Amino acid sequence: MADERLPTRSQDFADETYRRLLALATMLALSAIIVLAQTQAPPPKPQGTRPADEEALQKAAVIKDPQEHAEALIKVVNDYPRAVYIRNVIFYLMRSLRPMINEPEKVRALLSRFVEGTASAPAYARAEFYYGIARDLLNNGILLDTAAGLAQKGVALLNEEDYVDNERRAHEQKEAYYNARKPNRKAEPFSAAEATQQYRAFRASNYATLGRVYFKLGKIEEAEKTLKQAYEIKPIMEAAMGLADVAEKRGKDAAAFEYMADAILTGRLPADGIERLHNLYRKLHGGKLDGLEDYLDAKYRRGFHSPLKVERYKPARGPASDSNARAVLAEFVTGAGCEPCTAVDLAFEAALERYSRRELILLVYPMHAPTSDPMSNHSAQARHKFYDTNGALTVYIDGQNFNAGEGLATEAERVSKNLDAGITARLDAPAQACLKLGGAGDRRPDHLVAQGQRAC
Numbered sequence: 265m266a267d268e269r270l271p272t273r274s275q276d277f278a279d280e281t282y283r284r285l286l287a288l289a290t291m292l293a294l295s296a297i298i299v300l301a302q303t304q305a306p307p308p309k310p311q312g313t314r315p316a317d318e319e320a321l322q323k324a325a326v327i328k329d330p331q332e333h334a335e336a337l338i339k340v341v342n343d344y345p346r347a348v349y350i351r352n353v354i355f356y357l358m359r360s361l362r363p364m365i366n367e368p369e370k371v372r373a374l375l376s377r378f379v380e381g382t383a384s385a386p387a388y389a390r391a392e393f394y395y396g397i398a399r400d401l402l403n404n405g406i407l408l409d410t411a412a413g414l415a416q417k418g419v420a421l422l423n424e425e426d427y428v429d430n431e432r433r434a435h436e437q438k439e440a441y442y443n444a445r446k447p448n449r450k451a452e453p454f455s456a457a458e459a460t461q462q463y464r465a466f467r468a469s470n471y472a473t474l475g476r477v478y479f480k481l482g483k484i485e486e487a488e489k490t491l492k493q494a495y496e497i498k499p500i501m502e503a504a505m506g507l508a509d510v511a512e513k514r515g516k517d518a519a520a521f522e523y524m525a526d527a528i529l530t531g532r533l534p535a536d537g538i539e540r541l542h543n544l545y546r547k548l549h550g551g552k553l554d555g556l557e558d559y560l561d562a563k564y565r566r567g568f569h570s571p572l573k574v575e576r577y578k579p580a581r582g583p584a585s586d587s588n589a590r591a592v593l594a595e596f597v598t599g600a601g602c603e604p605c606t607a608v609d610l611a612f613e614a615a616l617e618r619y620s621r622r623e624l625i626l627l628v629y630p631m632h633a634p635t636s637d638p639m640s641n642h643s644a645q646a647r648h649k650f651y652d653t654n655g656a657l658t659v660y661i662d663g664q665n666f667n668a669g670e671g672l673a674t675e676a677e678r679v680s681k682n683l684d685a686g687i688t689a690r691l692d693a694p695a696q697a698c699l700k701l702g703g704a705g706d707r708r709p710d711h712l713v714a715q716g717q718r719a720c
Contacts, residue, residue: 315437317347325356333360334374338381341389348434350389354396368406375410388426391470394418399473408480415474422470424463431459450667457674468494472502479509501530505537517547529564531600571676572614577623579691590695592619592662592687595627597648599656601635604670608657611668611680615687624687631656661686 314322320343324336337353344350357378361371375397382393398415401407435454442449475490488510494503504527511520521544527533528541545556596612598605612626629644630637633655647653651660659666666686669679 315441317344318349320344321347321349321352321356330360330364330370330374333357334378335381338378341382341385345385345389346433348430348437350385350430351392351396354393354400358396358400362400362404365404365406372407372410375407379414386426387421387423388430391418391421391423391426394421395466395470395473398477399469402473402477402480405480408477412474412477412481415470415477419470419474422467424460424467427463427466428456428459431462432456452669455671455675458672461672461674464498465500468497468500468503470494471497472500472506476502476506476509479506479513484510484513499526499530501527501532501537504530505533508540517544520544521548525560525563529560529567570610570613571673572610572680574614574617576617577619577688577691579623589622590691590693591622591625592690593625593627594687595629595647595651595660597629597631597651597653597656597658599631599633599635600637600639602633602656603672605657606673607671607675607679608659608668608683610673610676611683614676614680615683618684619687623691629653659683662690 317340320340321337324333324340327333327336334357337357340347341350341353361374364371379393379397382390385393394414395418398411398418401411432454435452439451443451471490471494475487475494478484478487478490487506491503491506491510494500495507504523508520508523508527511517511523521541524533524537524541524544527537533541542553542556545553549555594612594615596608598609612628615624616626618624627647629647630639630641631644631648631653632640651658657670659668666683668683668686669675671679
């Protein structure tokens with residue numbers, strides 16, 4: 265039988281001491297944890313999350329079955345009738361229907377269901393829907409009667425106040441998202457003037473689509489009238505091409521060429537349109553293209569008017585040839601399809617007039633963003649990689665990222681002032697290095713010798 269002795273007083277004391285030491289150690293450990301928690305940096309704030317309407321739209325977008333896809337998009341519209349990116353609904357709808365282009369009646373049935381299912385949506389949303397559907401049907405050459413009916417309804421729903429309000433809400437939602445991700449970022453202000461300019465383009469596009477559908481249906485008089493309305497609102501590429509169609513139909517090649525010249529100067533004319541322009545020019549000039557580029561350059565200069573007034577820079581410290589002379593290096597990542605780059609393009613154009621090349625050096629790196637840019641090259645792409653540039657537009661001044669703002673031409677003055685402030689701040693900073701350029705050998709012209717030996 266095991267010896268089950270009762271604990272002695274010394275054992276009791278040892279056990280009690282152990283318990284007290286254990287309690288003390290536990291208390292010290294908890295205190296350390298509390299102090300550590302109080303002194304550590306607070307947990308990072310949650311990153312910006314996608315709004316519920318965008319989340320619902322993205323879930324609907326990946327549905328493969330066309331019928332289920334259409335029903336899911338209808339539900340998104342009815343659940344979020346004031347979603348700021350409601351126009352994207354039509355992008356996803358028409359993308360799913362394009363594989364059915366050879367089954368137009370199936371497409372018609374699904375479109376009828378969508379139009380019926382979203383009949384209670386706000387006027388702005390329906391204007392976007394009807395325009396988007398009509399444009400896609402026109403571009404694919406199917407259901408032109410349906411396209412005409414929807415385009416007519418879309419034009420009737422156009423409302424500037426609704427459009428600008430949606431742009432304002434979209435801007436606020438975008439800013440909230442970016443601010444949540446980067447609280448210290450410089451906010452981009454909302455511009456009602458820019459939104460109004462965008463509405464003009466949207467309105468012109470609606471009329472141009474309707475006019476082009478009329479032309480395809482053989483309604484030449486209605487087509488010309490509607491296309492001229494679009495052209496007067498804003499001479500967009502689609503309106504110019506539509507009027508060229510009408511002119512050619514009537515045997516007026518010279519007028520057709522002028523409209524096509526306007527179309528290419530928008531910067532949006534596709535390859536087949538450029539070929540058409542060339543063919544018209546050859547037809548009018550003995551089969552040759554000689555002089556076309558000079559003509560287009562002159563036409564552009566006559567029509568372009570910068571919104572910016574330029575005054576030559578006057579340095580506060582004296583002429584640029586003094587001992588502290590320096591040049592600012594500006595680098596601009598842009599893209600041919602980047603609309604928000606427009607204001608920065610204009611601002612840099614003004615800066616090149618304001619500053620001499622001894623004060624400002626500009627390097628431009630075209631990027632394939634958001635669309636392919638024919639001016640991009642390996643050198644530009646290497647610079648994008650060097651800076652780890654995420655997209656157009658991006659500006660660097662003396663190697664540092666600089667936020668001058670963005671926007672259409674309406675924002676050029678604001679962006680130009682910001683850019684000018686950044687350039688002059690660097691010009692006023694003391695020079696910390698000097699580069700001297702000179703040639704080798706005895707046959708250098710005297711003025712190069714003098715320039716190469718100039719003291720810094």
